[in-house]
Structures are given as C-alpha cells and as structure tokens.
Amino acid sequence: MQKFIKIAVILTIAAAIAATSIPTLAATSLSGAGATFPEPIYAVWMYKYNQLTGVRVDYQGIGSSGGIRQIKAGTVDFGGSDAPMKGPKVREAGLIQFPMVVGGVVPVCNVQGLEAGQLKLTPEVLAGVFSGEINYWNEEAITSLNPGLALPNEPITVVHRAEGSGTTWIFTNYLDKVSPSWHESIGTGKVVPWPVGVGAKGNPGVANYVQRVNGSIGYVEYAYAVQNNVPHVSLENQAGEYVQPSIASFKAAAANADWASADGYYLVLTDQPGDESWPIVGATFILVHADQSDAGKAEEMLKFFDWCYKHGAEMAVEKDYVPIPKNVADMVRQTWADEIRVDGTAVWK
Amino acid sequence: MRESTVERPSASPGAVHDQSRPDAVFKWLTAACSLVVIVIMAGIFFELVRNSGMAFREFGFSFLTTDSWNPIKGEFGAASSIYGTLVSTGIAMIIAIPLSIIIAVYLVEVAQPRVSRFIGGAVELLAAIPSIIYGMWGLFVFAALMQTHVQPFLGKHLGALPLFQGPPMGIGMLTAGLILAFMVLPFITAITRDVLMMVPPVLKESAYGVGSTMWEAVRFVSLKYGRRGIVGAVFLGFGRALGETMAVTFVIGNSHRISPSLFSAGNTIASSLANEFNEASEPIYLSSLFALALVLFCIMLAFQTIAHYWVTRMQRLEAGDR
C-alpha cells in the first residue's frame, strides 16, 4: 500500500509541475470559436501563422450562433459569425465586428448520375424544394428546367443545419428575398423552423450527410463542395442568367459591396445584380470585445488578423474565398485603432 | 451482497470513542468524501433549476407540451424532444429486452460452458465499447445498410403502417432506436445471466423432476425466481438508453418535428443538447436548453427512484413468500 501512496504522490507532484510549468514556456494562445463557413481558410491561416510566429490561434467551428454566444459569455477571445449583427446591436453588446473574407453558399446534391453544375434551379424552385413543396426529383418543376437530364423518381431529402448557423442565415436571407411564400412561412434566421429534412452539425456535417444520403440536397460554403467533390447546383441569378459558383462569380457579387457606408460593417451580399454574380454570397465576420483586459493578448490577436489581411489573400483564393479588398482592410484597421481599448488606451496604433 | 447486516467490528460509536483522535479524523474524512456525491447531485439540480428559470417563467408548463422549437420567434417547447427520447428508447427496449433474456437463458441453460463463456465475454465487451464508436459505426456502416436494404424492405412490406412510410434516408428514429438496442443489450444480458446463474439448482431440478421441459423450467421457475434482478437490469438498460447522447446524435437526424413515421428524422433531449448547447445565442434559447436538461434529469430521477422502490418492494414481498 505504501508503494501505491508513494507512486500516487510522485505522480501528483509531477502532474502539478507539468500543468503549471508548461504555460510559461508556451507562446501566446488565442482561442476563438464560431462559424464553420470560413473554417477551411481560418484553419490554413492559423496553421501557417503558428509555423511562422509560434502564436497559437485556436478556432473551433461550432456555428455562428455559438460564436456570438461564446464571445458574449467571454469564454473565447474572438467569435466568428457569418450572420452580421446590425451596428447598434454590436455596440450595445460592447463588441467590434469586422469582415474577414467573402464566400459563396452553394446548394449541393446527391443524385445518382448527376455531376457538379449540371442541375439548374431557379430561386422559386430552390425555395420550393427546401420548404417541402417539391418532394420528388422528377417533379415537373425541376424537370422542366432540366430537359436534358434524367432525374430519378426518388424522394428529395433536405439536409439543413442542426444548430444556429450563419450559413443558414445567408441562405434563408436569399430565399426570403426571392420567394414571397418563403418570406410568409419561414423567414430569415440562423435557425429556422424547417418544414422538412434532417439536421446536421456544421457545414462539414451537411456535406457529410449529403454525401451519405441518396437523393439529398443541402447547402454549404463552396469550399466544402469543391474539396469533397459534392456536386453543386447551377442557379439563376437576379439578371436571369444561370451561373456556376466560382471565385469569379463570387467576386462579381462582392463588387457591389459598399463597405464604407455599412454601419458596423453590416452588409448582406445575397441576390446582387450583375450577369456574372452568384446569387448567394456573404461575408464572414470576426467579433471581439471593444474593451479588452489584456493589452498584450489583444495586440497579438489584432496582429494575427492584420497578417491575414496582408498575407492571407492568396491562400484564401486557393480555397475559393474572395479576400477583403485592401481599402476595406485599411478601414478595419482604423476601426481597431478608434474603438479597441484597454483601460481607455488604444491597442492598435 | 448488500443484504448483510453484520456489524463491522468496532463500527459502533462506543468503540470509536476510545480509539485515538486520528481515527475520528479518518472517519470524518471518509464521511466527508461520501458526502461529495450528495453535494454534486444537489449542485446539478440547483444549477439546472437556476438556469432554466427563465424558460419556465416564460413558457410555464406548456413548455412540456408544445412541440414548437423556433429560435427566430423565441418559442420553445420540449414535446418533440421528449417524444423522440421516449420513442427511441422504446424501440430499443422492445428489441433488447426479449433478445437479451433469450440470450441469457441460452448462456445459462443451453450452451456448453465453453461456448457460454465465449459468448458471455463477447456480450460483456459490447458493453465496454464507447458510445461514440457506436455512433461512427452507426453513421458510416449501419445507416447505409438501413437506407439501401432494411428501410426499402420495411417500406415495401409494412408500408401500409404509418410507422414505415417516407423516404428511406438511413438516418432517423428507427436507426437510432436500433443502435440503442445494441447498446443496452449487453447490459441486460449480463445481469440477467448473473441472476439466472444464482437460481438454486434444487428449484430447477424439482421442475425437471415433475416433467417440465427446459423452457418451462426457465419460464415458471428461473425467470420467476430472478424477476427482481431482471427488472433491475431492464431499468438499468432503460436509464442508459434515455440519456445516451453520442450514438444517437450521429444518426437521429436532428429535427424538431414530431412525425409518426420511424423513418423520419427526430431528436432526443440528449442529442439536442449535444448539438445546440454551445451554440444557442439568445438567453431564452439557452435557458430552454437548460430546461430540457432539467426535464431529462427529472425523468431519470423519477425513474431511478421508482426502480429503487419497486425492486425493494419485490425484495420484501419475496422475503414474505419464503
């Protein structure tokens, strides 16, 4: 027995030493959580930044609602969300909101024999499918748009998000704009009362379920569709043209963005004009507290975001995201300088 | 084992009294440690009640009966989650109870000792597999089988019943219930087997002596003799299925709708918590999730308490019998 006690005591001491001594060796750790929409590019940025500087930036994709909730609760250093908060709401919560990158939401489907970009849908039909009015792949509404395609007599399984999501917000914001009946019955939100379908966790979960369930349709950030070969759908845009999702069509939509007059960077990029524009485009945002408690940490955090603006553009394009234009990045830096404070002094100079 | 009421030597206060002070300290230390569980249980209850207060003030008892789960409008009700929890657990128990009792009878009465040990060991190992593994296997392997074979088959032959209508997605209530059945099966089997092994041989022999078949001896003697233990085992399995989280979250399909079809997606209290607890951004949403947790906690408490009293009562009745 004494041996056991001895071993236990030694192990306890060892663990205590290990647990207390490592932090002094470790570099700065920043933790963030939120939207899964930008997770593929954030993961790359964090990985590269850690290799270059040793700073550990952690980002867990738990959904945009989670990002807002955890930053408000103060359990993370920064939150991520693709559902922008309106200017007054941001200030009321004592937060700063700024855009990191722009991406596109694409409907993806799993229908036997169908390849990426083959299926064409109009906004009304898309809304019909997601509201459960169109239930079979070979219904008139779909086949009449796709005369050349052999669509099976299979039921459609809608895959939506199980948790509060900015991707859902962007997607439903679009359907809300283009379909009066969607506006009536469902509306815009990070979570909506879906009339049909199954829920999956995060953009990754939706892509996973669509891969797995025959006859399914879901919506994900474009990077998830491309990297995993989940076939996307071609959509009719505001100009009446069928467009394919691509960095070019996202850029065309984002060209309409007027960041300068957007209060708190609240800007919605769905259903934009232009022949080339992909109709469901959105920016993803970072949320931080305006009043920071730790100057060193706050500075490290802003340095990271600054690095992303400066050096992250190429990596973003590689992952099919549209980088934030330089002039907008400068505006954001000005916002940091003006509004982020530790005990009343500016952190970013 | 617990029935022994033999006083431990010097366990009486008088004996402790003349012992040294370290002994008194030791006794109080152990007592304090054992009170930790009570503190934890009280803490859980307190925290859940405190945090769910807002939801119950807002929705009152209709929280339990409405199935609306609409974060846009801020309306929340637990009905769909309670329904899903009970239905998935129900499917699991309907399958697991008879199956595990049959397996246990087989292991004790029919199988050769070597076979019995092998199968018994395998069943016990099933109990040790972490639930997330069941979840992964369920999503990647079992749900695929359900979608391509089992559900089309059921839909074709039993499609007249509303239970088996709708598109075969592989993911849904039925798949979740079946996986839960696989998870609770080993628990019930293991305990039932132990119970059946404790049946005094003389009872069984007298049954055989009056010409009973094996099944009759089991049915009228062994199962009757061991019913208290078996009921306890069933309760244990039931409790486990009620609160199981990960395995269910992978395959149930996370939808807050009540649908008569077992093919459709649903949710359980535990799966909703796993999906939404970290993510709920509005205070009322979060409070509603705490309220869901409180509902699950109370179901569990009520259930365990009933089980406890039932088993004790059966014990007392049996003591009266003999």
Add this chain to the structure above:
Amino acid sequence: MRPRSRTERRAADTAMRVAMVPAALIGIAVLAWILWEVIARGIGALTPAFFTELPTPPGMEGGGLGNAILGTLLMTFLAALLGTPIGLLAGVFLCEFGPSSRIATVVRFTTNLLMGTPSIIIGIFVYSVLVLPFGRFSGWAGAVALAILILPVVMRTTEDMLNLVPDELRESGLALGAPRWRVTLGIIFRAARTGLVTGVLLAVARVSGETAPLLFTALNSFYWPGSLSQPTANMTVTIFNYAMSPYSDWQAKAWGASLLITVSVLAVTVLARFVIRDKRKRA
C-alpha cells in the same frame, strides 16, 4: 394456464431452443461487425505520424492527432487523480463505518442516481460552474467532468471489494491494537488491492471513451495541450468533429482514433475482468 398436450409443450421447447442460437449469434455478430469495421477502416491511419504530429488543416495531407492523444491521457489521468481518492475513501465509509446507517443508505442511493445521470448533463453542470465563471473552456473543466463520472463507479466497486474482505482480518488487526485507519489502509486495502486497482482501471477506461462531458468543457484544440487552463485537444471530441466532416482524410483519422480508443478500452476491460473473476473465485 390451460392444459397443453405433451407434443405442444415439446414443440414450444424446441422452438425456444432453436430461437436461442440466432439470438446469441446476434450478440456476437454485432460485436464482430463493429470491431471488424473499426479495425479495417482504422488500421491504415495508424502511422507513426498519427501519434506524434499535430493535425493539419483540411485538404493538407499528413499530420496526426498526437495532441488529442496526449490531451485525453492528461485529462483522464487528472480525472483519476481527482476522483479515485475521494471514491476510495467514500467506499471505505460505506463499507466500514455503519454500512446500514441512514446516511450510508442515502449516500448509496445518491451514488446510484449519479451513476445513472446522463454524462451530457454532467458536462452542462461543469460548464455552468467551471467554464462560465472562469470565462474559459479548459482542460481542467474537462478533467473535473470526467472525475465526476469516475467517482460513483469507484465508490461502488470499493464498497463491493471491501465487503469481500473477511471480518476476521479486521478483527485481528484491531486486536493487535492498531488504530482503525491503519487497519483500513494497511490491511484491508492490501487484502482488497487487486480488486480495487481493477475497479479503478475499469472506471478510468470507461470515462476515457466519453465524449459528451467534454463537448462543453474541454472543447478541443489544434495544438499540443500547453496549459490545461486552455481549451484542450482530446480524442473523442476530435472523433466527433472528424467523423461528421466530409473530408475523407479526416474521416480516416477518426477511424484511426476510434480503433485506438476501442482497443485500449477493451484491453483494460478484458484484463480487469480476468483479475476480478479470479479474485471473486478465491474470495
């Protein structure tokens, strides 16, 4: 019961005997099937890099789950360190000091309740008492959640194991004039040693595969567990995230991690069962 003919009764008996074999086979088949899938899909992922390297962003080849393995080991170890002593001493109280006293009955009942409490509720509880007030997801919170799961199991096995120790041993120890605490720790614990160690091992093995209590406490991380006051990488939440992702590389790693966890948990379980069975036979 209505009287039945002999043939009818025989037929019922035979039917049951015939039904039993496939039922028993289902039990084995499910286990074999799960194990087979986990091994077949997971073995390929278990390269040396899997154990030593950090995860890479999706789409980038290579990398491993070294941080998650270490994090799970650390948190499980800390949980054992926290939960075991309390559980052992509480078990001593239940068995040695007034096993039939009122307080012991209440404690025993509460222990059963705590054992039956879904682990996700433990996670929520720890979130509201350790994560929210301190403003940080942390490895410590994860360890505490796991410790709460370990505690009741250790209490119960300790009580059971100490009950197997014959009273003569207690009496002879006390007769020699040894104080109660020395008799308990020195003699009774020694006699019940194997049972206690395996009981603790079983409890620890069980919680090492738990996911739900870590979702809201330890969260997860891409880096080595530097400080346990930060979100801490762990295997089970990583499996959950990776398995739910569409990346085939991540899915493969999730299977690898599943294989690792399954094998370790089953190995400890098998070992412990052998020892306990052996012990029960001798006792």
